[in-house]
Amino acid sequence: MNQLRLGYLYGFGAYLLWGFFPLYFKRLRPTGPVEILAHRVVWSLLFVALLLAAARNVGFLRALARRPRALAGIVAAALLIAVNWGTYIYGVNSDRVVETALGYFINPLVVVLLGVFVLRERLRPAQWAALGVGTVAVVVLTVDYGRLPYLALTLAFSFGGYGLVKKRLGLPAAEGLFVESAVLALPALAYLGWLGWRGDATFGHLSAGHTALLVGAGAATAIPLLLFAGAANRLPLTNLGMLQYLAPILQLGCGVLIFHEPMPPARLAGFALVWLALVVFTVDALRQGRRTRAAARATPEPVPAAR
Template identity: 85%
Template sequence: MTPLRLGYLYGLGAYLLWGFFPLYLKLLRPAGPLEILAHRIVWSVVFVALLLAALRNVGFLRALLRRPWAMAGIVAAAALIAVNWGTYIYGVNSDRVVETALGYFINPLVVVLLGVTVLRERLRPTQWVALGIGASAVAVLTVDYGRLPWLALTLAFSFAGYGLVKKRLGLPAAEGLFVESAVLALPALGYLGWLTAKADLTFGHVSAGHTALLVLAGAATAIPLLMFAGAANRLPLSGLGMIQYLAPILQLGCGVLIFHEPMPPARLAGFALVWLALIVFTADAVRNSRRTRAQARILEPVPTP
């Protein structure tokens, strides 16, 4: 199998798992969002630690501890991904799957916005058009909801910020996830201990199946992230960008078709504007990628006989 085909298989696997993740989270009730988040963190540490031990790849920790700025970046990444996970779990289990899908639809536009505001990047005119359409979509959805779609915006900004920090850290997927989860493990264990003291812990008190599902939350977190890393290492950015919309499309389908969440005309109009912005954004990215490759071929030195 070629690396490109394997990359697409990894990418499709990751986004399919993320797309159907709301179905899994619904099975974790009656555990509350914070308990689910705590279990997701703790069991992620356990799962990835076992994986790294099996691969005999633990030496990276010593090198990492000698880089204080990297450790500070990891703490920031851990905080951002905790906010993202917690918000997503809350959204799914409060019957707002459609709004969580919106967050991941607008995430690419927020990434571009962060590029302008944080990295001082210059945008092409078409990218400004996409951002303008995205802002209009948020305005329409604000009118529809009667409030800012804060849950979607929190998901989009936290995940975009997480991606920005991770890009600067440059850590491999498994090692990065292990250290980030380890940073969060102590407060997560503390929260689970507090629930135990209050006799509010559902772990071990609902059913064997429920307990097993909470334990498997670690693997359910780590596996798609590792598959995504495998895809990112093998696919061109344009290819990865095209399939990233699979997850929110599936999440939206789960919200509307399976959980029967409402989709009134005004909300549908807001989503239509988001999709239009993404079409403009993606078309511009593909066109720019082709132009860059064409220029690279022109600038290639001509071999001499």
């Protein structure tokens, strides 16, 4: 199998797993969102530590300890992903899967917005148009919900910020997840210990299957991230960008078709505007990618200087 096909296989695997996450986290009820988050952090740390030990890849920690700015970035990334994970778990287990799917639909638009205000990037007219349509969509959904879709916005901005920090850090997926989980592990363990002391912990007290699912949250977190890293290393960015819509489409399907969450006409109109913005954004990205490749082909290779 060539590397391009392998990249698509990894990408489909990652987004399929993320798309069916609501089915997994629904099974963890009646455990509360914070307890689920704490278990997700602890078991992710253990799972990735075993992978790194098996690969004998622990030397990166010594190099990282000599980079204080990178350590500060890892702490920021850990806090952002904790907010993202916790918000997602809360949304799924409070029967708001549709709103969580909205968050990942608008995430590409939020990434563009962060590029403008954080990286001082200049947008093309089509990108401004996509942002404008996305803003109108949020207004329509705010009227429909009777409030800002704050779960969706929190998911979109936390994951967008996490991606921005990770891009600057440049850590591989397994190493990055290990250090981020390590940052969060101490408060997670402290919270689980406090729950156990109060007698409110659900771990080991409901059923063997429930306990296994809580432990499995570590693998469920790490495996799609590792698959995504494999895809990102093999696929062009535009191809990977097209695949990213698979996860929220599947999550939306779970919310409407499996969990029977409401989708009134006004909410459907808001989603339709989001999808229109994504179409504009994606078509512009594909055109820009073609122009860039054409310009690269048209640029003559430098002639070696004569000796």
